[in-house]
Amino acid sequence: MDQPTPQKNLKGTWNQAILTFLFPIFLVLGxxxxxxxxxxxxxxxxxxxxxxxxxxxxxxxxxxxxxxFSDKWMFQWSKPERGEIVVFKYPENPDVYYIKRLIGLPGDEVVVQDGHITVNGMKWDLSPLAYTNAESGFAYYNESIDGNPHVVRFMTPEVVEGIAPKVYKVPNGHFFFMGDNRDQSSDSRYWGFVKNDYIVGKAWLIWLSCDATLPSMTFVCDPSQLRWNRFFQKLK
Structure with a gap:
């Protein structure tokens, strides 16, 4: 007589299939x-x-x-430093992410006048710059703090003089941010300080860039409009 065909144990097969499906998802989320x-x-x-x-x-x-799924820190082993480009949650709507340059740390006194920044009595260097591919109607400057320069942009006239200084005292546990496009940036000068829990991370690298996106999918770069010279640029 024929021997009965043994039944396969499908339990192990299903467990493996589920694990194979879920592992990449957990990896990406992690x-x-x-x-x-x-x-x-x-x-x-x-x-x-x-x-x-x-x-x-x-x-x-x-x-x-x-x-x-929380704003609270599990571990915080360092704090952002002045001059770093940081991503954070917008204080007036934490579901929205902003990216700006960190100007003031907790306890700092930040003074903004005539385009110049002074932090705790130390004025940041600001020197005119002949910037490559500069748009007309704007002026570009090298701004430097602790010897680390970055480029900022103003609308012309370059730096309007005679404007009364604006003073911002950064509360404990908060930070003061400004955009590098100084005259066209919504930042801490207008909506206030960012609390420490809303800090997301440090902007590190441009991995893709384009002048335009696809009309049918606005979140996807148009392959014919790629800015190849910006690929893999580290941010500073």
């Missing part, structure tokens, strides 16, 4: 939570260092780790 998260620049507030449709990677682990 990388986005703890290591790197991609963002797309939606506005010109950080011109000339970041352009609209620049795709960047943000180091989520640069300052610590938040609890998943």
């Amino acid at each position: 990388v986005r939570w703890a290591l790197y998260e991609p963002f797309v620049i939606p506005s010109g507030s950080m011109i000339p260092n970041l352009l609209v449709h620049d795709h960047i990677l943000v180091k989520k682990f640069a300052f610590g780790l938040h609890f998943p």
Whole structure:
């Protein structure tokens, strides 16, 4: 007589299939939570260092780790430093992410006058710059803090003199941010300070950039409009 065909144990097969399906999802979520998260620049507030449709990677682990799905820090091993480009949650709507340059730390006194920044009595260097591919109607400057320069942009006339200084005292546990496109940036000068829990990470790298997106999919770069010279530029 024929021997009965043994039944396959499908339980192990299903477990393996589920694990195979879920593992890549958990891996991607884990990388986005703890290591790197991609963002797309939606506005010109950080011109000339970041352009609209620049795709960047943000180091989520640069300052610590938040609890998943929470603003609270699980571990925070360092704090952002002045001059760094940082991604954070917009204080007036934490569901929205902003990217700006860090100007003032907790306890700092920030004075903004005639385009110049002074922090705790120390004036940041600001020197005119002949900037490559500069748009007409704007003036570009090298701004430097602690010997680390970056480029900022003003609308002409370059720096309007005679404007009364504006003083900002940064509360404990908060930060003061400004965009590099100084006259066309919504930042801490207008909506206030950013609390420490809203810090997301340090902007690190431009990995993709384009002048325009596809009309049918506005979140996808048009392959014919790529800005190849911006690929893999580290941010500073």
